[in-house]
Amino acid sequence: MKSSTREIIEALPILEGKINAHENLFLTEQALDGLNEVEATFLKLAWFFEDPKNVSFSIELLYQNLENEWLELALELIFHFFKKDTYLIKKSHVSIVKEDDEGYFNQKQFSDYLAENGLDYDRHKLCMYYKRGVLPPYAFKLAGKPYWNKESVESYCENEKDKSKKESIIYDEGQIGQFATEEEQQSLKDFASQMYKISKSHQKK
Template structure:
């Protein structure tokens, strides 16, 4: 299951059994799902099988607003940036929440909190050597990494420690 789909399931656990292709007709016949839930179900199906499932942005316009619309748009950006190869060198970012990005010291603290000793000076050396994830943003010479990049790198390091 893709990360973006999992985020939808975290918000709407009742949709998980409906992702199965054998339940495809449920979307058309179910009166128990709200338009909001149907929209996110269609979006999750698209994320899982983009070559087979279609998703219309019209659904977002018709059935979502405020935080649900923002959530859906954020998922779409995350899907195309992190779960496809369609955006090879992302250089566009909307900073909606400062908690979505980490400075070098924030990155080091996050790794330390996960039990990975990776101090800030080690990050600086590894960045220079090209052995550290490339920053997602560079603002006035200060590197920033997205929450997704930080979490992915931590998972990678934890996987190496278990070997």
């Protein structure tokens, strides 16, 4: 599957089981049945991405059926297809995406950044946190997908690092993480001491 097609499925999961329908005329008609104009347009675009030698796509569909963020997404995907999936654009001299747009992260890029900075995050975990409202507010949505600016991502990463350090307990004699109050420190020392005794008793067994 082409990377451009995967982007379409990510934006419109309803199309996932219809990608190979272009191989059969009956399945093609069946796959389009029940879709709205936006979904049908992106499905036809995905069919073109998957088999450009045998499937045609009319740019008129973009003009007729898409606008705003959906039109932007389609244009970006077409550019991506010719640059990344076919390599017909070997060296790009222009870009549809503005230069300052590189300062924004989608969910995958967000989770990758956190993982690269030593935090235990993957896309699934980040998606779960997003649904729970734990993540910082996103800057905007494109085709239904949230995007965060670089500053928010970096700030969240640093906060998570600090949180991880404060919440970590080293189960060793006399060592414990730093906490805000003496009462919390004493409580955790008692807990660490208890865990240390349990681990020692298991070692003797």
